[in-house]
Amino acid sequence: MPRCWLKEFMKSTWFEVARPQKIDLNDWSQHFRLVRDEQIKEFNYYHNPEWGIYLSPPATFMVYGARELKRLKFDNSLASLRMWGFVFNESERLFRAKQMGKRVIATMGDLGTVPVIIMAFPNCIPFYPECIWWTPFFKESTVLLDTATELGIPEAACFSKATLAAFHKKAYFPKPDLIFASTGASCDDYSCIMQLVNDLGYEMLWLEIPFRRHNDEQYPDRFEEYLISEYERVWNKMVELTVINDKTGLIPSIKKANRLRSLAERIKQLTYEAPITPLPALELMTIEFGNLYGYADLDEWLDIVEMINETVAKRVEKGIGVLKQNAIPIAWITPSADPLLLNLVEDCGLRIVGTEYVINQALVPIEENVEPFRALARSFMKASLIGSTQERIKRIIEGVKNERIKGVLVTNMLGCSHCAMETRLIEKMLSKVPVLSIDVPVPFGITEQLRTRIAAFAETLR
Amino acid sequence: MTEILNPRERFGLLVIDEKPDRCNIIPLITSHAATVAGIKLKEYYTDGEAMAKAQITAIEEYEHDAISIFSEVGIIAEAMGSEFNYPDDDLPVLRIPALTKFDIDKLKIPDPNKDSRLPVYLEAIEYAYSAVGDKIPILAYVPAPFTTGMMLSDPNQFLLDTIRNPEQIKKIIEISLEAAIEFSYEIINAGGLPILVDPLASGSVISPKAYQEFALPGEQGLIKFLHRYDFDVILHICGDTTPILDLLLLTGADLISLDKVELNLAIERLAPKMRIIGNFNTTKLGFGSPDGIASQVREMVKHGIKAEKGYIASTGCEVPIRAPTGNVKVFISAAKEAGWFLD
C-alpha cells in the first residue's frame, strides 16, 4: 500500500475507529496531524472560510495562553475537537462579528431567555460576559482577578469579578452595542459587578427579575406579566438599535433554541443512562452552557451539538465509552469554575449523572404554541436562581430517591452569596447520600489535599 | 498614558485585526538577554532554564512585549549532523557542515526531545511559559528550510548548487522542511509560538529568482503547517528584502519582520495584506546616542502605526549582544511614547 495512500486512509478513518477515551494535549496534537486540510476548512463560523476556521487542537489555544490545557484531558472524538476549537475561539468570533457589522449584545447569564429575543433580530449576536469567569482558570492566571481587585472589588468575591476586568481591558470581547443586565432575584455578585461596569461608562438596560416564591408550576400570573413587560423593553431597545421591528422573528429563534435544548437534553440523558459513560463531564458541561447563547454563532453551535449527539449515540449503541463501567454515579451542584475538577472527579472513578449548574432557564423547552414573550417568560420561571434552594435541587433529590445518584458534589466559591447560604442546606436536604462540598481554589490552586478529599469521597461511595 | 493591557492581551488583539491600547513593541532581544542577565553566552545557548531566565530578566528590565527563545540559526542543522564550535562568549560557529561528512540520504529528521540542543529550546520554552506564559507571548524562532539547508552544507557550495544542481538543493530543503515541521510541532506542544527566521534567504545573500525557486517553497511549506493550527505566522528575513517584497506576499505569512527596507515602501506594498514588524537599524542601537535613537524610533513608530493591518515596533535584526541596555530602554520608551492608538 503506498505510504501516502495509507496516510490518507488513516486520516479519513482514524476518528471512526479510535477507541473512545480522554486524551491530553500531546495526544491531541498527534491525532490532529490526521485531520485532513479539507476538514479544517469545512468547519468555519459566520460562513467565512477565510478567517472563520476554528478546528484547531487544544495546543493552539494553549500557545495563546490557555495554560490549563496542558493539564486537562479531553474526549478524543472529532466532534469534541470541533466543539473545543469553537468554544475557545469565541473571543475572536465576537470581535469578528463586530468587524463584519453584526451587533454584539451582552446579556447577563441570569437572563437566560433574553438571548432568544436578541437572536430574533438579524445579525445580532448575544453573548454572556460573565462567561469570562472561566478564563482565569483556563489561563491559570490571576490577571483578570487582580485587575478586578484594583478596580475595587474585594478579594473575597466570586470569580465572576473577572467580568469587570474584561470590560475595563476591552481585550476579551468588543464593546457591546447594548448591554442587558439583571437585578432582583438573580445574583448579587453579577448585579454589583455590572453596576461597576455601568460606572466605567457602559450604558445598560436593567431588567428586574422577580423572586418565584412558589414552585415552577404554580406561581401567580402576574410574574409572567412582569417578565413580559421586561421582554417588551428588551424588544424596544433592540428595535431602536436595529430599526427592525418584526416579531415573527421570534418564532424561528425559539424553534432553534428548542432544537438546541432538546439536543443537549438528549445528549445528557444518553450519557447519564448508558452503562458506560460515552462523553466526559467536561464536554457535557460545555454543552449545557452552550444553551445560553450558542457561543456567539448559534447555527454553527447547533451543527456541532448535532455531531456530538451522533457520536454519543453511536458509542452508546456500541456499548463503549470513556470511563470504566464501574464508575460511581454522582450529581454535581453549582458549576465548577475550574474545569480541571471535572477531570479529577472522573479520574477518581466517579461519573456525573445529574447536574444543577444554575442555568435551568436555558435548559427547559420553550412553548411554541403560545405567544412568544409569554412562552419565554414561562420557561424563565423555571430558572434555578429565582426560586428556593429546595426547588433548585428537586431533580437531584429525585435522583437520590430513585437511587440513580449515589453521591453529590457541591462546589462553592468563596464570596459567592448563594453558595454561602445554600450549601449546608443542600447537605441537609440530601442527607441520604454522602455529600462532598469543596471550595474551588484560585486558578492553578488545586492541591494534593483537595485531590485526596475527592479520592476519599469516591472511596466512601465505593 | 496608563497601560491597561498586558503583552498577551495586546498581541491577541493585533492578530485578530483589533487595535490594542498601543502598538506591540518586540525588539529582537535574543542573545542580548544573556548580557542583561549577566551570564555567559555559552550558558545561555546550552542551558534551557538559563535561556528562559535570561529572557525573563530582560522582560523585567525592558518591559517589552514578548519573550524570544533563540540563539542562532544553525540549531536544526546541528541536530541533523552539522558540527559547531561553542565559544564561551560568542554564539556557536559552523565548523563542519553535515553534508560534507555524509550524503543527503544519510540525513535524519532529528528528534527535538533528544537531539543536540533542540531540547534546550524546548526546555526554555516550557520554563518561560510556565513562569510568565499567561501574560507574555513566548516566541520561538525556527530556522526556515533554506537557512537550515545552507547550514547543512558548505555555504559556497550550497549557493553554487542553486545554479548547478538545483534538484539537490530542493532535496535538502525538503528534508529541512520536515525537520522544521517536527521541531515546530514540539515547540507548539511546549507552549511556544513558532516564528520563522530565514536570514540566509535575504536579498543581501541570494537573488530574487533563487529566493522564489528555493527559499519561498520552504517558507510556504512551514507556514502551511502552522496555519493548520490557525496561528498567525511571523516571518523574519533580515538584510535587504526590497527586491523580494512582492514575493513575500506569496509566503502566506501573516506578519513580516523586515530589516533594510524603507518602512514606508513596505507599508505601501505589504500592509494591506500583512502586519509589519520592524525595523530599527540595530547598528544604531549598538552604537547610537540615546537622543538620536529616541527621535528616530518615534519617527519610525509614527509611520509604522499607520500600517493598515497592524504594526509591531521592532528592530530590523537581533539586538546586538552587547548593546548598551540604556539604548534598548530608550528604544522601548520612545516606541511606547509614539505608539498609542488614540480613539
Next chain:
Amino acid sequence: MELIGYTCSYTPVELLAATGFKPYRLLHGNVGFITLGEKSVRVDACPLVKSNLGYIMANQKKFAAVVGSTGCDMARRMFDVLKELTNIPVYLFNNPRTDKPTIFYDEIDWLAGELECLSNKKINSEILGTEIDRWENARNRYRRLDQKRASNPSLISTADFHRAVMNYHKGEIGSAININENQSDKPRIYLLGSSIPYEANQILELLELDLAIVGDFNCGISRFLNINIKEKSLNGIKVAYYNQPPCIFKRPNQPFYEFIGTQIKELECKGIIAWTLDYCDSYEFELKRIGRIFELPVLRIRSDLSFQNLSQLKTRIGAFAEMLA
C-alpha cells in the same frame, strides 16, 4: 405578644402591626447567635444574616412569622433555611430594584393578603389608618430628635440616638425617649453602609469619642425616618415605602449617590465612615466608588460583628479624626 420578625426597610411595619403582632426588626449582631447560625450556613455568610438566623433559632416560640425581601441574596436565602429548619411561617416579597413600582405594589397587596390569613383578621382601612397614625407619630418623635443630631453643632450623639431608635425597630413605639443633649464640636461625619445591629452600639460610641456622626443611611439607625405616609391607606403605604431613598442595590444606583450627596452637603460633613459587614457585596463592591464620588476622606470599617479589634479601630478613628480636624 407574639412577634413578626422582618429584615428589610421596605417592609411596611404598619401592615405587620395591623395583624396584631409586634413588628420586630431582625438586627442582631451577637457572637453567640452567629455561632448558632453557622450550624446552618457557611462561615463566609454575612454575619448579620448568621446572627439573625441564630436569634430566630434560639427564640422560635416568639415568632408568629418572619417577613423578608429580596434585599440581597443572603437575606433571601435565609428564608430557605428557616423554611427547612423551623415551622415559622415565612413571607418573602420582591423589593424594588429598578424604577418600576408595579412589582412592589403587587407584592404589598399579596403580603397584606397573607398577613390576613396568618392573623385571621381582616386588615381594613380603619385598622390600617390607626397603625399609620401610630407609626407616623413615632417617626415624627424620632425626626425631632434627628434634627438635633443633625444641627450644627450637633446636640445628640448617634450612639444615643441608636439606642433610642432600637425601641422603634423592636416595635416598642410607645416607649419613652430620654436622651441627654450634649453639644459636640467634633468633626462632622456621615455614616453609611451595611446595617448597624443592636449590638453595634459600642462601635458608634467608639466613633463618637473623636467624631460627630450627624447623619446616616444605615438600616438600624435613621433610614426609617424617610418613610412619610401621606394617604392613610394601603395605597399610601405602598407609595411611601416605594418612594423612600433607594438602597445601594437599586439599579442603576446613581439615585442613591445623589441622595447621599445632598445629605452630606446639607449636613456639612467633612468625612464619611463606610461601615461594611464581611461579605456584604452591595457595599463592599462600591467602596472605591464612594470615595471617588463624594470626594471626602473615607474611613472604612469592616466587621464580622465579633468586635474583637476595638483598640486597633480606636487608633484608626483617632488618626482619621486628626486628619479631618
